[in-house]
Amino acid sequence: MEAHSSEVFVIGLTVFFLACIIGYYVVWSVTPALHSPLMGVTNAISSVIIVGAILAAGPQGFDTSKIFGLIGVVLASVNIFGGFLVTYRMLSMFKKKTKKTKEKE
Amino acid sequence: MSSNMVAILYLISALLFIFALRGLSHPESSRMGNIFGVIGMIIAVFTTLMFKSVLSYYEIGAAILIGGAIGSFIALRIEMTALPQLVAAFHSLVGLAAVFVAAAAFYDPVAFSIGKVGSIKTASLVEMSIGTFIGAITFSGSVLAFGKLQGTISGKPIVFKFQHLINAVIFLLILFLIILFVINQSPTIFWTIVIVSILLGFLVVIPIGGADMPVVVSMLNSYSGWAACGIGFTLSNNLLIITGALVGASGAILSYIMSKGMNRSIINVVLGGFGGEQDTSASKDNSDKIVKQGNAEDAAYIMKNADSVIIVPGYGMAVAQAQHALREMGDILKKEGIEVRYAIHPVAGRMPGHMNVLLAEANVPYEEVLELDEINHDFPMTEVSFVIGANDVTNPAAKTDESSPIFGMPILDVEKSQSVLFVKRSMATGYSGVDNELFYRDNTTMLFGDAKKMCEDIVKSLSA
Numbered sequence: 001m002e003a004h005s006s007e008v009f010v011i012g013l014t015v016f017f018l019a020c021i022i023g024y025y026v027v028w029s030v031t032p033a034l035h036s037p038l039m040g041v042t043n044a045i046s047s048v049i050i051v052g053a054i055l056a057a058g059p060q061g062f063d064t065s066k067i068f069g070l071i072g073v074v075l076a077s078v079n080i081f082g083g084f085l086v087t088y089r090m091l092s093m094f095k096k097k098t099k100k101t102k103e104k105e
Numbered sequence: 106m107s108s109n110m111v112a113i114l115y116l117i118s119a120l121l122f123i124f125a126l127r128g129l130s131h132p133e134s135s136r137m138g139n140i141f142g143v144i145g146m147i148i149a150v151f152t153t154l155m156f157k158s159v160l161s162y163y164e165i166g167a168a169i170l171i172g173g174a175i176g177s178f179i180a181l182r183i184e185m186t187a188l189p190q191l192v193a194a195f196h197s198l199v200g201l202a203a204v205f206v207a208a209a210a211f212y213d214p215v216a217f218s219i220g221k222v223g224s225i226k227t228a229s230l231v232e233m234s235i236g237t238f239i240g241a242i243t244f245s246g247s248v249l250a251f252g253k254l255q256g257t258i259s260g261k262p263i264v265f266k267f268q269h270l271i272n273a274v275i276f277l278l279i280l281f282l283i284i285l286f287v288i289n290q291s292p293t294i295f296w297t298i299v300i301v302s303i304l305l306g307f308l309v310v311i312p313i314g315g316a317d318m319p320v321v322v323s324m325l326n327s328y329s330g331w332a333a334c335g336i337g338f339t340l341s342n343n344l345l346i347i348t349g350a351l352v353g354a355s356g357a358i359l360s361y362i363m364s365k366g367m368n369r370s371i372i373n374v375v376l377g378g379f380g381g382e383q384d385t386s387a388s389k390d391n392s393d394k395i396v397k398q399g400n401a402e403d404a405a406y407i408m409k410n411a412d413s414v415i416i417v418p419g420y421g422m423a424v425a426q427a428q429h430a431l432r433e434m435g436d437i438l439k440k441e442g443i444e445v446r447y448a449i450h451p452v453a454g455r456m457p458g459h460m461n462v463l464l465a466e467a468n469v470p471y472e473e474v475l476e477l478d479e480i481n482h483d484f485p486m487t488e489v490s491f492v493i494g495a496n497d498v499t500n501p502a503a504k505t506d507e508s509s510p511i512f513g514m515p516i517l518d519v520e521k522s523q524s525v526l527f528v529k530r531s532m533a534t535g536y537s538g539v540d541n542e543l544f545y546r547d548n549t550t551m552l553f554g555d556a557k558k559m560c561e562d563i564v565k566s567l568s569a
Contacts, residue, residue, distance in 0.1 A: 006228070008341045009228055009338070011343075012337070012338050012341060012343070012346055015343045015346050015347060016334065016338075016346050016347075016350050019119075019346065019347040019348075019349075019350035019351060019354075020350045020353070020354050022123060022350075022351070023126075023350055023351040023352075023353070023354030023355060024354050024358070026123060026126045026127050026351070027126065027351075027354055027355045027358045027359075028358060029127065029130045030126065030129040030130055031129070031130055031131060031132075032362075032449075032451070032457075032458060032461075032476050033132070033449075033458060033461040033471055033474060033476070034129045034132065034135055034458060034461070035359060035362075035456075035457035035458030035461075036188060036456060036457060036458035036459055036461065036462045037129060037135060037139075037458070037462075038126070038129050038355060038359070038457075038458070039192050039322070039323075039326055039355075039359070039456065039457065039458075040192070041125055041126065041129070041138070041139060041142055042126070042326060042330065042351070042352040042355045042356065043192060043195045043196065043199070043326070043329070043352075044142060044146070045122045045125065045142055045145070045146065045348050045351070045352065046199050046329050046330050046332075046333045046348060046349065046352040047146075047198075047199055047202065048118075048122075048146065048149050048333065048344060048345060048348045049199065049202050049203055049206055049332075049333050049336055049345060050149075050150060050153075050202070051149055051150070051153045051340075051342060051344065051345060052206040052209070052210070052217075052336050052339075052340050052342070052345065053202060053205065053206050053209070054150070054153045054154065054159060054165055055153065055156065055158070055159065055216055055217060055340070056206060056209030056210065056213060056216060056217075057159075057161060057164060057165050057168065057209075058156060058158050058159030058160060058161060058165070058216065059158060059159075059160065059161070059213075059216060060160050060161055063212070063213065064209075064212045064213075065208075065209045065210075065212040065213030065216065066161070066164075066209075066213075068205045068206070068208045068209035068212065069205070069206070069209045070164055070165070070168045071202075071205050072202045072205040072206045072209065073165055073168035073169060073172065074168045074169075074171050074172040074175075075172065075198045075199075075201055075202040075205065076172065076198070076199075076202045077168065077169045077170075077171070077172025077173045077176060078172040078173075078175045078176035078179075078195075078198055079172075079176060079195050079198050079199055079202070080146055080172075080173070080176065081172065081173040081174075081176035081177045081180065082175075082176030082177065082179055082180040082191075082195060083176075083180075083195060084139060084142060084143050084146070085176070085177055085180035085181060086180040086183065086188070086191065087139050087142075088136075088139055089180065089181070090185075090188075090462050090465070091132070091135050091136050091139055092136070093185075093462065093465040093466050093468075094132040094135065094465050094471055095132070095136065
């Protein structure tokens with residue numbers, strides 16, 4: 001993190017555009033039937049913002065920044081747990097049926 | 106832990122997130138994908154907890170437990186019909202979390218190595234304010250979308266004079282505030298940006314009608330990703346940038362698919378005002394036309410004597426909680442040797458893929474559930490189309506009537522099947538407010554009543 005700020009920005013921008021392209025191709029490969037679980041997962045992983053919240057909540061003592069950080073951790077955790085769990089619930093419904101059809105066959 | 110080690114662990118976590126999305130290409134690989142996502146998140150959180158500056162484990166642990174308990178409780182209790190509201194609510198939290206992280210970075214820049222209070226690096230200030238702006242819009246926009254989906258706020262679009270002009274002025278005001286903020290780094294201006302962005306979020310979603318909610322939910326999904334990206338740039342954190350970009354791209358693609366499903370541009374949806382305000386003159390013309398009505402026994406008879414049935418479910422089916430009764434009906438028909446399949450329109454339901462989840466919940470095998478492109482050419486070879494709780498997505502006016510507001514929208518060609526059964530509560534028009542000429546055709550039988558009750562009655566007649 002000691003690099004020049006412009007350099008850091010350019011690296012970030014490189015990562016950003018490459019990630020957008022990966023995202024584009026990966027998301028188009030998602031089957032339309034699973035678009036709801038896709039939203040559930042993206043919801044959960046976008047809460048990786050918790051990383052920033054933990055850094056803010058990290059230092060000892062209590063100041064404004066720490067309180068904001070802790071609120072951020074709570075909000076992001078709701079999403080992480082909620083997002084992954086609701087996706088799990090949805091996906092296990094897509095499983096149940098396969099089993100049943102297999103049983104029938 | 107060295108900074109290289111941190112970077113590598115974050116990279117692993119980012120790769121796991123990519124695999125999580127990749128897994129969704131097929132139901133069989135999707136559950137593994139979800140597990141990859143969970144592992145990626147655990148790695149990300151623990152790596153961050155290992156930072157030298159992170160010391161308050163108890164407070165952070167408590168915060169994670171509180172949030173986790175709330176999130177788990179809601180996720181385990183939620184009805185699948187209420188999924189869109191839940192997702193909207195979750196988006197609002199991502200937006201709000203982004204605002205808080207940006208605020209924390211602003212009040213304690215040293216913790217994020219972006220400078221000192223009062224002399225934060227210019228680039229970081231710009232990135233911070235953009236993250237805050239998108240986060241705040243995501244927050245308020247999602248809250249309003251939640252209200253509309255939940256029914257707390259009317260789903261009707263609220264349109265007023267100079268709406269777009271006002272939004273544009275507010276947007277310019279925010280740009281001005283951001284420039285001011287970068288120059289003088291005042292907390293007052295920071296919070297003004299937050300408040301004005303929240304206001305803009307409300308104003309952007311207010312003119313959008315209930316029928317357009319799938320697009321709005323996808324769009325907010327996209328925004329929540331870009332907000333995470335903005336924070337990622339502020340903190341020079343590649344993991345956040347990658348994940349934000351993935352989510353942003355995902356939401357953008359879903360919005361595109363949804364608007365295409367309604368043959369409208371995203372801009373057209375965003376400008377809003379659609380749904381529920383069309384004049385009813387079209388339906389007047391048809392008031393003297395004859396509608397053939399039937400009951401459950403007629404429907405059972407027609408379907409029993411067919412070789413193939415395609416069921417077209419719409420949101421009305423979900424509202425009536427008819428999916429289980431419908432599946433039971435399908436099962437009996439299958440036992441009779443009749444081919445039963447389900448046709449899903451891209452905008453059926455209130456969010457992308459919603460109808461698939463509702464049918465999955467009712468134990469309909471996903472192999473029998475087909476998308477518009479996959480099944481549309483089969484309608485001419487199909488004897489019976491059973492339309493339940495759907496209307497606009499079957500309306501041939503979308504192909505023939507250029508003056509119709511739904512003209513150009515891709516539809517399911519139920520008209521081409523030999524006979525059509527329409528389960529509807531009344532003759533009321535669909536979300537678009539357009540009358541459906543299919544109702545008056547000779548080969549159409551209207552089944553008036555509650556969708557669930559109708560399916561149950563048909564099941565009774567079939568079993569009798």
